[in-house]
Amino acid sequence: MAIISACVSTSCYTPPPSGGEGRLCKYTGQSVRALPIRIITVGKKRSAGVQLLVEEYTNKLKNYCSLHDLPIRSNPRNARDEKAQVDDEDKAVMNLIRSDDWVVLLDERGRDIGSEQMAELIGDAGNTGASRLSFCIGGPYGHGQQIRKRANISIRLSSMVLNHQIALLVLVEQLYRLYAFSSRNTRPKSLSPLLLEPSLDICEQKTKDN
Template identity: 30%
Template sequence: MKITLLVIGKTDDAYLIEGLDKYLKRLKHYIKFELQVLPDLKKTKNLTEQEQKIKEAALFFKFIQPQDDIILLDDKGSELSSTRFADLLNKKMIANVGHLIFLVGGPYGFDASIYQRANQKLSLSKLTFSHQMVRLFFVEQVYRAFTILKGEPYHHE
């Protein structure tokens, strides 16, 4: 299985880039993982929220294939503990999912077409985080999930 975190816009802050690099390197030992960064939308000042979500959806759909399993990182999604998230990834591997894609939406969330295409929604927290921080938190949780599945001492309960 390959896992992709699909996001719009680059990460700007050096400390977040450093953290992402750290966990992306660690993940190479467990699974094929890619952070795919789509370009920011241009000239959004004159767009309504809905128009912006539609344009972002078009960017996402250029990357998504019909057979891909899509999970939205969405504040209305299910909240899982780290061990339950590890179980979710394990079930996806057992089900022989070829490509699991996690999407982080833009500032206004996802267009209805993305919600319709998604296989499920997952929330990282009831708290609100910047889209750039979510990237680091999510990649760390994927790493944590694989250490849980391998019985390694990174995670403590």
């Protein structure tokens, strides 16, 4: 079982039982279960260069966790208007979501997080009872209402609007970064020391979003 270092908020979760398999969290001393990860991306056919990079990071991540890349073609039913297109994409995404998934929406209106908070988010998700962690990257017109309501948290990787291919590359690179450095029990030089502000509380965020 893969274990990731993360700052776990104890206000919303029941701490995992002591003596569990894996390395302890370097911030709280709690074991944190790393969930299988799925990345659902809505968009046009990727460029060959982007696909090669995604496959490279996916292969690297095999040493740390299970990651599945699930692309969905934008406008799958060739709808003629924007709303119908978003609705069709929404249905396609929801068909890939299970009731026991922890769903993270990548959205320009989501909460800003850094690499440290991303590690906290993934660690927290492993302590919720969910069996999978699903990241959702929307199409050209954004996410539909069903997946917005279903999502457990909404985040953004940048204050700038990112093309879905760029967002995917940033996400897989960050996932590899936090898993690789967590396994070495070190922090990359590019990351600042752990922020003094409270850790990302995904339960609280879900309440606010509702």
